[in-house]
Amino acid sequence: MIDKKIWHEKLHRHIGQYFLIDKMLYKEKNKYHDIKIFYNTVMGKIMTIDDIVQTTEKDEFIYHEMLTHVPIFSHGFIKDVLIIGGGDGGVLREICKHKNVNNITMVEIDMSIINLCKKYFPSHSNGAYDDSRLQLIIDDGLNFIKNTNKKFDLIISDCTDPVGSGKSLFFSDFYLNCQKNLKKNGIFVAQNGTSFFQKNEIISTYKNLTKYFHDTTFYQATIPTYYGGTMMFAWGSDNIELRLIDLKKLKSRIKKTKLIFNYYNPQIHISSFYLPQYIINTLDKS
Template identity: 40%
Template sequence: MASLGRHIIVEYYDCAPEALNDVTHIEKSMEGAAEEAGATIINSTFHHFSPYGVSGVVVIEESHLAIHTWPEYGYASVDLFTCGESVDPWVSYQFLKEAFKAAHGSAVELKRGELALLTKKDFDIQQLRDEKSTDAGEPIRTRDIWFTERDDKIALSMKHNGKLYDQQSDYQRVEVYETQAYGNMLTLDGMVMTTEKDEYVYHEMITHVPILTHPNPKRVLIIGGGDGGTAREVLKHTELEEVVMVEIDEKVIEACKLHLPSIASALDDPRLNLIVDDGIKYVNEASDGSFDVVIVDSTDPVGPAEGLFSVDFYKEVYRILSTDGIMITQSESPRFNNKVFKEIYQVYRSIFGMDKVHCYLAYIPTYPTGMWSFSYSTKGSAHPLNGFDPAKSQAFSESNALSYYNGQIHAAAFALPNFVKQMIDQ
């Protein structure tokens, strides 16, 4: 042996894009490539980046295997570095070529650590052991696999144990991850929608604020909300006579029933009229003044939700509201999506009136910046604070064992930071 290690620099071309964007598949493939070559795995760490791309490394006792993928080009770059003669990196090369369905690949092998240039040193090996090693000095195998939602300025990463659901619907990529910190997590096209641990903040605040301030709510329409959390909270108001929910993507409903049952618990409730259809179409066809509260529980203004952020749609919502009707929407993060946040309030005020549109805030750890906003737009005399009964809201919160909403939170949510006020009033 003339060198300490063999380093193969690999490029794979015309790979299957879905394979290169599946972090779990890549983790299993990289670990399989290491084991097939005879390596001993110590640790693996992988990150999936939204909307696409995976980076990761498998640390082996004999060195490492590292990867970064560009699914949009069907391209993957891989480093295979092995020490000694016991592991053959070319076995790993062939294994990964098949795993990624590469049309062709190229590789260059380098010798690392030329023995003729090295002098062996003496040292006490016992001083180098740490908590990642057994008493005998053998490595302890660990595993890290991460989901990362990012743009060019910020990112959110969550460690998970793999995917529980992964389907491409007619509208978007629907995935559920088993995260270690937030329980099962729903993502759509790589964006976090909801998690088991913090979902109650969003769902309680988008529902109880309008229903508890409407003078006599009887009919509620939910647009979107396929995870079921908004419907679950709405149905806690037993005085309601009709609750209609229109969700365009049945795959979202399926995924949440299977893997987020605590959120989707109301989707089979006989009191809920669940319609799988286009919410825009439903609103356009609904009768004038047919609903007291309309909750637009949409994703960000991309993909299937893009039409829910149009002036024409909100005019139609205004039309179908009753005399004292209230429209509630999620209105993005004032810290993160500044442009859309400002535009939303300009549009609502042009339809409902300057003094009829109100912003309120809640704090959701897994949404960009943690600060999230909701809009409260009223057609008639309803108001989020004037005439608000904190004792009634507090009693409702306690009787339903709510986790976030209460009378004090309701009032406090409308106390806006100065920078948010300035953005809305510009």
């Protein structure tokens, strides 16, 4: 019999990871999600949704810095941002650091996620929900993007894995509507799972994004929490020059902001687009 104090992730059928629950802090199943929040000595507070790790106190900064700063510094002139998902507030926190951003629209399907993360993960948002530039909308991400008349310089899909309520944010219809609602030179990015164990998701995303964007690829970061190690981020834009920014220009843009990071830096930015050969081979065959 499995020790009740051990939590096992259920993302993969035949392989996975476990965490020792030192203290269960919250547990509830609502109409959208099965949510658990517990404390682990190594990773701090951990939130799981539908028995899949979403975020931890210990290494969240890697995920949120890479999902946010790579597109913002690649573009250089981001004014209007849309976040789809991201209820833990980490992406919002990082965007709010950029003073040149004028408007932030955030669409989250489940208000309880926001409230729970404010309570149990306050450093994730770090007061960002009080930023005057934020418009918070409680809605399904696909429904919003299909019906909005707003245009954005950057759309970030910070969604769960393609199960349950997050499944619709991996379909062709979602990517089509994101492309339609980007301004000229706009960028779309999204979390896309770990490369080694979720190749099928990478293939599916690549096929769908290439229908609507001239420049489609992935970039990566090593994040311990997500089983498989290397997290992939999808990238879509109609201007390939944004992704091919040179190191000198990138350093200049970052220096002007005077921002301090824990993971992201100019060299990490450039190198994150260099993919392992097995991923390149997979995409070439798709």
